[in-house]
Amino acid sequence: MTSGADRAVRGAAGADADAAAGAECLADAECLADLERAAAAVLPPDVRDFVAGGSGDELTLAANRAAFDRTFLVPRVLRDVSRCTTDAVLLGRPAALPLAVAPVAYHRLVSEDGELATARAAKAAGVPFAVSTLSSVPIEEITAVGGAVWFQLYWLRDGARTLELARRAEDAGCEALMLTVDVPWMGRRLRDIRNRFTLPAEVRAANIDAGGTAHIRPAGASAVAAHTSEAFSPALTWATVDRLREHTRLPLVLKGVLAREDALRAAESGVDALVVSNHGGRQLDGAVPSLDALAELAPVLGGRCELLLDGGVRSGTDILRALALGAAGVLVGRPVMWGLAAAGEAGARRVFELLAAELRTSLGLAGCPDVAGARSLRTMR
Numbered sequence: 001m002t003s004g005a006d007r008a009v010r011g012a013a014g015a016d017a018d019a020a021a022g023a024e025c026l027a028d029a030e031c032l033a034d035l036e037r038a039a040a041a042v043l044p045p046d047v048r049d050f051v052a053g054g055s056g057d058e059l060t061l062a063a064n065r066a067a068f069d070r071t072f073l074v075p076r077v078l079r080d081v082s083r084c085t086t087d088a089v090l091l092g093r094p095a096a097l098p099l100a101v102a103p104v105a106y107h108r109l110v111s112e113d114g115e116l117a118t119a120r121a122a123k124a125a126g127v128p129f130a131v132s133t134l135s136s137v138p139i140e141e142i143t144a145v146g147g148a149v150w151f152q153l154y155w156l157r158d159g160a161r162t163l164e165l166a167r168r169a170e171d172a173g174c175e176a177l178m179l180t181v182d183v184p185w186m187g188r189r190l191r192d193i194r195n196r197f198t199l200p201a202e203v204r205a206a207n208i209d210a211g212g213t214a215h216i217r218p219a220g221a222s223a224v225a226a227h228t229s230e231a232f233s234p235a236l237t238w239a240t241v242d243r244l245r246e247h248t249r250l251p252l253v254l255k256g257v258l259a260r261e262d263a264l265r266a267a268e269s270g271v272d273a274l275v276v277s278n279h280g281g282r283q284l285d286g287a288v289p290s291l292d293a294l295a296e297l298a299p300v301l302g303g304r305c306e307l308l309l310d311g312g313v314r315s316g317t318d319i320l321r322a323l324a325l326g327a328a329g330v331l332v333g334r335p336v337m338w339g340l341a342a343a344g345e346a347g348a349r350r351v352f353e354l355l356a357a358e359l360r361t362s363l364g365l366a367g368c369p370d371v372a373g374a375r376s377l378r379t380m381r
Helices: 004-010 012-028 032-042 045-052 059-069 115-125 139-143 159-172 190-195 223-231 238-247 260-268 290-301 316-324 334-365
Strands: 072-074 088-090 093-095 099-101 129-131 149-153 176-180 252-257 273-276 306-310 329-332 378-380
Touching (some): 012 334, 032 045, 059 290, 072 316, 099 334, 115 139, 115 334, 129 139, 139 159, 149 159, 159 176, 176 238, 238 252, 290 306, 290 316, 316 329, 316 334, 316 378
Parallel strands (some): 099 129, 129 149, 149 176, 176 252, 273 306, 306 329
Antiparallel strands (some): 072 378, 088 093
């Protein structure tokens, strides 16, 4: 187990020193698994567990990946794919890929530049970056980079303060609000509990506080879990969604929807998009895999609101599978953190380069000249 003092020395700064050396071999990374291994080699064990881990026995974490592995595509032939393109439209705006960076907390745990490096890489790739409420860089500094930014919002115990944060994101130039609805409190993430995971002094939730319990090493618990229990409201309801809808002019996205009843209620309430997500297997262990939920929800909703898929995406073919099952696009989280840990901004750029190359290859081999064509593919599961 790594101590807080050890991690303060070896943490973000140490990871970046290793990442600088690792940047030379980025060209050898031919898939996301290569970057995962490179990240594992430089991250302190407790930070690696924080990024990789799920809740409970990690059944849902594993099931997210297994759902992709058991989903097979039925390719079409004799179609002109000589000008195959990955261009997409997400929340009404053009994107170079049907992909956005998922909201992941505390990028400075793995890279000294943190979310700024992610924002620059996402801008270069032409994809939106969903910035977490728990980002380790203030939202205004991230939007100043100039790319497309969405703001992921946790509903705080102080509702007025939450609405101020939403307005702050809007004023900073964010293009959408993404309200996470599946975290009344944090799931029991056993890796973090066993590690007594604590944020190093130089990493903080820059948008909501300057420190607090996330930096106090607890006995037999996760300091990050204690912090979120203090900060987040467990009383989030549909009335709260309506309140937020009235407060903002931005497109409103709900993240963490799996049940058809909730999806239909969201569509009726005028929500612009849903992220079909089990929080990467980090909340309710035993929850349905996100891809399986997508396969159920897409026909039920019939296009009444946009669907995005989160959880388990590890290749361009996975993106194609999600598109075929009805998603407008996907969110990618852990792989971006691997890239950042392995080589900072260059590593994150490599993640997007690999996914773009893999998606274009898969589209063409499936007989799809574009992303729209992928949505007519049949799957066998």
